[in-house]
Amino acid sequence: MIVLNLLAISIGIGLLVTLILVEAFGLAAGGLVVPGYMALKVLQPWSVGLTLLAAYLTFITVRTLSSFMVVYGRRKTALMILGGYLSGSLLDLGLGGVMTFSTGTEGAANQFNYFELSVIGYIIPGLIAIWFDRQGVLKTLAGLIVSTVLVRLILIALLPDLVTAYEAEQALNRAELGTVIEEVME
Secondary structure, three states: OOOOHHHHHHHHHHHHHHHHHHHHHHOOOOOOOOHHHHHOOOOOHHHHHHHHHHHHHHHHHHHHHHHHOOOOHHHHHHHHHHHHHHHHHHHHHHHEEEEEEOOOOOOOOOOOEOOOOOOOOHHHHHHHHHHHHHHHHHHHHHOOOOOOHHHHHHHHHHHHHHHHHOOOOOOOHEEOHHHHHHHHHH
16 A cells, blocks of 8 residues: 655645746745645644744844845845744744643543644745745735645645545644634633
8 A cells, every 4th residue: 555645745746836837927936845835734824824924024034134234145045044943933932832621511521622823844934935035025925825725726636535634634633713712711
């Protein structure tokens, strides 16, 4: 039996889709591997939002630094990757992993649930920030949205059972945002 690694397949499809979009429209998607990662996390919009926030904070920070430092070429790329790593890690540290316990119905066993707020990957925010700087925020977001949706659709069309199993595994113990907010407010 062949075990398929969904992340590897998603990244491969993302590479192909990104290359086609760049050649056809000149629109980069925030790095070659980014659409593959984002396509797997589409159903976790808080993680996608935090990743984009980390990328934007990195972009603004490096742009501010470049106004009084000489930042270009490899140095700028390294600063973007490092800044993306740091901003993503700080957001994960500050907001990540909010946990909640659901009591369920009376008489039922308590089940552990969690609500995860996390940045996608360690270098993904830095890669997106690099493209924010190179082609602009709106163009990068447009390319990222289009390529992410295309990768997700291709994955669903080619491997529906594998995608369903992945999403079921991801959602197994994940609490809903409404549940988390209710328990925090109590």
